Amino acid sequence: MDEEYDVIVLGTGLKECILSGLLSVDRLKVLHMDRNDYYGGESASLNLNQLWKKFRSSSSPPTHLGSSRDYNVDMSPKFMMANGALVRVLIHTDVTKYLYFKAVDGSYVYNKGKIHKVPTTDMEALKSPLMGIFEKRRARKFFIYVQEYLETDPKTHDGLDLTRITAKELFTKYGLDDNTVDFIGHALALYRDDRYLCEPALETVKRIKLCAESLARFQGGSPYIYPLYGLGELPQAFSRLSAVYGGTYMLNKPDCKVTFDEEGKANGVTSEGETARCKKVVCDPSYLPNKVKKVGKVSRAICIMSHPIPNTNDSQSVQIILPQKQLGRKSDMYVFCCSHSHNVAPKGKYIAFVSTEAETDQPEKELQPGLNLLGAVDEMFFDTYDIYEPVNEPSLDNCFISKSYDATTHFETTVQDVLAMYTQITGKVLDLSVDLSAASAAEE
Template sequence: MDDDLPTEYDVIVVGTGMTESIVAAAASRIGKRVLHLDSNEYYGGLWATFNFDGFQKWMEDLKISKHDSKDFKPDLENGETFLKASNQYSTVENIAEECEADLPLVLTKDTQTDGSNDTSSLTTEKTDEDKNDKKETKHWSVDRIKKEYRRFNIDLAPKLLYARGELVELLISSNIARYAEFRAVSRVATCMDGKLIQVPCSRADVFANKTVSVIEKRMLMKLLTSCMDQGADSPEFDGYHDKTFLEYLNTKNLTPIVNHYVMQAIAMSTDKTSCRDGVNRTKHFLNSLGRYGNTPFLWPMYGSGELPQCFCRLCAVFGGVYCLKRHLDGVVVSEDKCKAILTGKQRLSLEHLVVGQGHLPPEIVASTGENQISRGIFITDRSIMQGEKENLTLLYYPPEESDQEAVTVIELGPSTNACPQGLFMVHMTCKRTKTAQEDLAYVVKRFLCAKTLESNVSRTPTDSHTQTVATDQHQAQEGDKGANEGTIENPMPQVLWSLYLNLPASDIKLNESAPSNIHLCSGPDLDLDFDFAVNQAKEIFKAMYPSEDFLPRAPDPEEIILEGEEIPGPKFEGDNTSGENEKQDAEKAEKEE
């Protein structure tokens, strides 16, 4: 495959990450000749989703030295310079895998439903329940996890979509949404006074909530309405541009519970978050409510890695050429322009080069930034917050100490196709300060049990590894009464398998000597959603084709007319054979009479 590609393109895209894939689709959609390369044998790069076996292979590949461009001297024309590509800016570090299921077997029961069944199905006779329990009990070991590897979908960079965020609007307007499936996040949780509780998101949920008093409900709705209607640039927030969101909230004389809901559950902020950012996050949250479900968030079925592939599909439909396992050896530069790339034995000419941060020549990099991402992935035997039905849960957990970072927790159940029935997939993400294992330790200790219990030990609510969880309908009240009523002792989820790793963040910059037609695409960032990647793709496309529309709507298959296909013209009056037949039948009937 070293010399089977056409040699001239309008756009060559290297890397199949989120931003690269959006740009490739946008260029192909307007008729540009697009070549999309990736050195991997899978799509997505650091945005990818793997099954369990694929994830193991990905880790093994990281241990092998990456492709090194051949030390050859390409044939160059006068004034041309060759810059060798490098993969040093996409290094994954501090990988730590723990297979707790290697120890004695862990038992799980498929006791939760996906929420689609009627509650009447729960009122069965005891004998039937006993039979079902025996059928539903499963023994999980690392061997069984490996055997059922296809039933796992593990994300490197899990992200949610705001229901009215940039990506959802783009998927709808471009008609790419037909390539994807989504599931609404059913529960936003928060930890208050050591207890996990469900956050009321909609107006109806707020007024039905028994934790918040009537006065607090009015106080909360007034504040949220102010953030929603006015925004951070309104006179309401004059004088707070250099202050924190917490300082602004303190001027509103909010009760501790209202302050907690707004800060940690809605704005997902810390005491260091600026007022502008806090207000904008609150507005973003509220603006996405009520579109799909009771929360503002959507999760892509089969994982976040499906979304780059949706844009790749559209690029291919409109003529884009794809070639995986094809390395970028280097770029040919002349007079502030990238004229071509070298890959294998071929020189491929181009007008624009769109490249991910993992393929950049070091000569054109200004800074690599200091931010990195700490990630933790856990397969567990139960939810962190048990309920009558399976939930897709988002939890924002603020730092407990000054040297810690806030952690975003996303828990996925079997209905998302992230794991088999009876198991859950928990993703934790935060800004790196140390190793991923050290950064996430305080949250793991709070919500998960990482020590495998003996197979003959029964998991009961009185185990030493328990946490208090407020019930969905009657959250814990303050005081002694609340400590005993409205709460349940929830056995902490048992970790069967875990992985920690550090990923590079998206803060690499090009220097002034970089050719003007090389466009850098960042990798995953620390944001909860995909807005950064979408906006970056729009900027790159505008820089390449300022007068073109960005990803106009793609037609449905039935709307496409193939070249050479005959289009039926207007019907002539003389062609009305049915009318002639009716006239002949009438004349025949008259003669018979």
């Protein structure tokens, strides 16, 4: 403890672990502490006994669910886009050597009361029951435009300047109806509300391209991948990486308190009467509650089932996005399901999450549209948690605070936060131009 560090990181949540790994690779001297005696913080993976302890403190799990240690239930379950920023970070830091990934079977969208596979290419659009025959042709033309679009080659722009026209204007040019726009914006481009429609179309086209390229990568049924044994493996992989580069880890350090100098700048962390000095502090919102504000709340249900989700082609792992408009809500709802195929449950058992940004105080009622898709459920836990984001100015207090995890079941928003924090801390932009094939060996 009694040393000087460049950075002290508090909390071993996923964001904090990625940052301590990146900063260690940059040869900064990092100390990483957590008040808990386990890795993962809010993004930990729990076995069955831990899950029962968290949600039903008195009883123990019924025997018919199988062995506790066969379960790895992620508290913030999210799939990764196969070509997305998180996979690039994993390759950039060489963490892929500690992890094994497997493609996710299915990606679905809820439309007019039913779920449909998400079409991501022009050929899939032609087969999709989401659209009528004329709409399919228009959607196919749009997908071909997106697939062929290259920012650096004006010949592929069809005379459109995507930095000047809005996403809505682009969709209108291709004559796409509201339903098609709904699944493209929410299930392919992964926007969480409709504000993007009034913003320049370039970002939307890039996001759809990322989705299509990710799908092509593993030739699977979805653009997503997920680590075997769940996301709890990620914080541990990044902590190994940090240790390789000389980072120091201390779990089970109670009452970690950030200390400040007379100018209000963070200059160390105390725990159990000892103080470690530092130039910068990185932490999750729980370590500096007076420097964050509550911006929302997530409602979720965690379900254990004995069958795959109906109408998903028996997918062993699947994401379903329920766009806000389809539900008459302000925000989307997400369904996540995983099973033995990713080693997160025993054979024959499935873990499903339904999550959304809370708009009421009744998660049981609010989550009903997602729960209705699951079929019979063996056990169900309801939970709500608050979302915080920082209100401090890091250049004045040297405190870099991550945002809480949102309701999405994919990683794109999480990684944006991490990359922005990395730039704030180091003044550099992380170079993510990597050889993506470095992670493909891990697909099985």
